[in-house]
Amino acid sequence: MPEPPVVPLRPSPLARLARERDSLRGVIASIGRETDLAPLLARVLEHACALLAADHGAISLVDESRGTVRAAAVRDMPAVRIGDIIPPGVGMVGLVLERRAPVCVRRYAEIPTPIVPALDEHAMIGVPVHWGDAPMGVFALGRAPDASTGRRRPFGARDVETLEEFARHAAIAVHNARRLAAERLRGERLALIAHVGRLVTGDLQRDELLQRAADAIHEILGYENVAIALLLPEDPDTLLLHSLGGGYKRAIGGRHHIPIDRGLMGAAARTREVVLANEAASDPRYLPTPGTDGRQAEVVLPLLAGDRVLGVLNVERREPFAAEDVDGLRIVADQLAVALENAQLYEAAQRAAALEERHRLARELHDSVTQQLFTASLVAQSVGAAYARDMVEGERRASMLVDITRGALAEMRALLTELRPSAEWPVLTIPDAGLARLRGVGLVEAVRTHVASGAVGEVAVDVVDDGWTPQPPAIEETLYRIAREALHNVVKHAHAARAEVRATTRGGVARLTVHDDGAGFDPGTRIGGRRDGGLGLRSMRERAAERGGALHVESAPGRGTTVEAALPLGEADMP
Template identity: 50%
Template sequence: MPVPASALPVQRRRDPATPSGVRRGSREAQTLETLRAIVEEISGELDLRPLLTQLLVRACDLIGADRGTIGLFDPARGVVRTEAAHNMPPDEVGAEAAAGIGLAGAVLRDRQAVLSRYGDLPDPPQPALADDVVIGVPIVRRGEMIGVFGIGVQPPVPNDRLSRRDVATLEIFARHAAIAIENARRYAREQQRTERFALVARVGRIVAAGVRLDDVLQRAADAIHEILGYPNVAIPLLEPGDPPTLVVRAFGGDYKAMLAGEHRQPVTMGVMGAAAREARAVLVNDARCDPRYVPMSRSTGITAELAVPILAGGRVAGLVNVEGSGPFDDEDAATLTIVADQLAAAVENARLYEAAQRAAALEERQRIARDLHDSVTQTLFSLTLIAESLESAWRRDAAEGARRCGRLLELSGSALAEMRALLVELRPEVRVSDPLGGGEPPLARVAREGLAAALAHHLAELRRDRPALETSLDTARYGARRAPAPVEEALFRIAQEATANVVKHASAERLTVRLGRSRRGVRLTVTDDGAGFTPGDVRRGFGLLSMRERAERLGGRVRVQRARGGGTVVSAFVRT
């Protein structure tokens, strides 16, 4: 059984020619000088990994040992993890020892130095080194154990090769090593803080760039890997379903090479699933022992996983998930929470953009429907009425029949012109031919001559098609100054629809159109003396919906009322 180093006798070789006190003083002075030189050497190294390797090599040189390890204590898990090894089997780095297991475990359990044959230790993890003589020394800082030196000598071992004096030397060296490790850790924390600020800034720039959401997530995954060095990074989005599914298309680190395309995982599985279900960060530092852990690939050496939800609008939209070979801490979780919040803004922006695109497409469809209804549909209705009366008119008077045939051709050309104008709006890069030489679209006349002149022309065409309908136009209060083009176009379309309704439904004898202007805007009224209307028919009609939408888009309104003495009044007001 191993015993504390303080209980072992000090082995000495005797030299009869030299007094023992002189020899002891010379060796102690030489050791102290070597310690001083080593301390000066290691004090300038602030990178923890190279420092640990340097400390280990110097510890072996200091007492003439053949090999060794240096491990750091993880208080959260109660284990010592080997961080550097010298002349040891390749599987030693990364190995973990609990209290009472092997050399590091013996030091961890007793919190004091151990000098022993390696094979006499409890459960030695490297049986091939059973005949080595080893020293284990705790590395302590401010009363807390932070690590363990494990130093060994290969057989055959002379009786005086390792002694209690060597243990004392290593204990002194361990005190200086503790200071160096603490400084390196402090430096590493500052570096990590700087890197985290850099990551937050970079992700902020990525989100602000306004690229596609998939590109934002991929660039964020790359940044997390490059800046913080996490070996595996995945940023899944939550896809609705029963159960919902985490869909990963953005990978960073090793995942980027191992996983191609898309990875899908139900929220009922894995650490990621737990974070999605619970809408909170889930940190697992012993993934191999956690039943929730589900590896996404054949990646080796993974011991820890951290999943942070992306909360958009109070709901889980996705996750930022990282894996690594070392433990994560609260600062890792806090940093990734900030990143997740930034990505939540990107997710929300993408959703708003998609909603805006859908709304824009719907608005465009509604606009086309209004234009088709108010232009082509009205013209086709007039064509139908003329075609229905053509045979009887021709029998009564051939000249009238010929006139109506000419009117059919004219209206057909007008309908083609309207359709051509709509097609050009939809595909301006395509030249639309007009084989029949159609007439001028009414809105072209509005743009060229103004609203008042276009209304006069429109009423003249109504009289041609309905000679029995008496029409009048009053534009005295409108004046010569024209309203903005969108206002004139909208009011002309409203007048088209209102007068078409008179022809189709009212059986009216008289139609009056008035156009006036005030400091607030422009008002159009269309009055007839026909049969009037029922409220239910007005609410259901597409024509009234079209008129109201045109006015409301310009901050105006449309009202339909019964006229005094019978008939209908359509009143439209648009602000200018």
């Protein structure tokens, strides 16, 4: 007697719930471990296909900068590859985005505009991927007819609910990845600004400075083509293509003259405004450049010294420029303009006042912006790991990084404006949250707040009130700046585990001491041997000397460092 055929049992509701739970646990674990979006979405898609018995699937994401949709993850989907652009308004993706709601059909051919004939007889399901009200993309799965019977295997309402849950986790992964990518890009922009700032405050000649700046813009931010053109003093209607970076070095080479009545660079020089063309070839002012195909985005920023145009910074890349990209390049253009103006002043007159101003610039950059950027770099290095451990902690550190970088950019803009004083450009005071706090709470508490802000990294710092009495603002500000710079050096150079800041008022002297247990150094060779460390020590000495005081440094290799600032108090300053 023949055996009866084996009929597969449908999984019970409890079994399905258990499978869903296990799949979602796997997805959540992946989100916690993986920071690279592509493998993360591939893993989410794999779990969804396995749980819903789908033969193929794809996750497509909206590219808002270009107004397109691209396939970001693909699993056995006929005629679709990762990176493919999905035509707008057609297929399953177009239908889901149009309706902003799930779509479930027994046959792919039933949708209004099918675009993949190989899927016509397949059952399909698609749900939107969104963050809040903002559409991110579409999560779609398909089932082929049964190979032996030809029967279709449609999706049901429960499958829609399950896929929506996967789409929600995909949205979390995309959001986290984009936030992390944005913070990395922010860090790269800050690195470029800091790098150009070091070039500006260095001893480079103009030509070398501009060439290094062009190379840095290409290498740090990855922009394909970079050009810096200068307005000729003897012919103000002509730009000289001066320094080239990236592909322009190979495609152009040499120096070329460009009339300012032609091209996007000429337009920026004439109007003194930023010129942005995210589809350069479609701009009527665009002039084709040898070695390029015109499909790139282009932004041109004027290099301005007050109301004078010194030249332009031209940058090109494949992807469109966002507002944040332009803001970062604007800071770089302002730095280059300051460098060019300083170079012209130095070369024209070599006055002692010009040299003194350059020294002041170096000190202010070092004591304000550089310290903020260094603090930002410490926080930025921890963002990725924090996200992997705890999303809330990752968000907190990302927010802290945003606050620090905004403060650094505000200080940079204010300082650059201050360096161009005129009737139209009044002298500005650099906004400094630390100094504002100092005026409210006094020296000791202001230093404690600075330590608690994360500026000292992993160094354990004790702040000791050793009989300190409140002093006039000028005295407390000088000691606060010295304390901040000394702690900056501890973090950056000393490799210390602990440090102590001690403030005291005794015997007609306001005294601040910073001691660390770090590597130490030879004070006799460090100033000449290291430009950054020497600048910091000179800055502290100059600030103490401005108040009639002195700075003493005691250190030796392997024995830590003690920095002591002593400022005399006049009778009016005595408590």
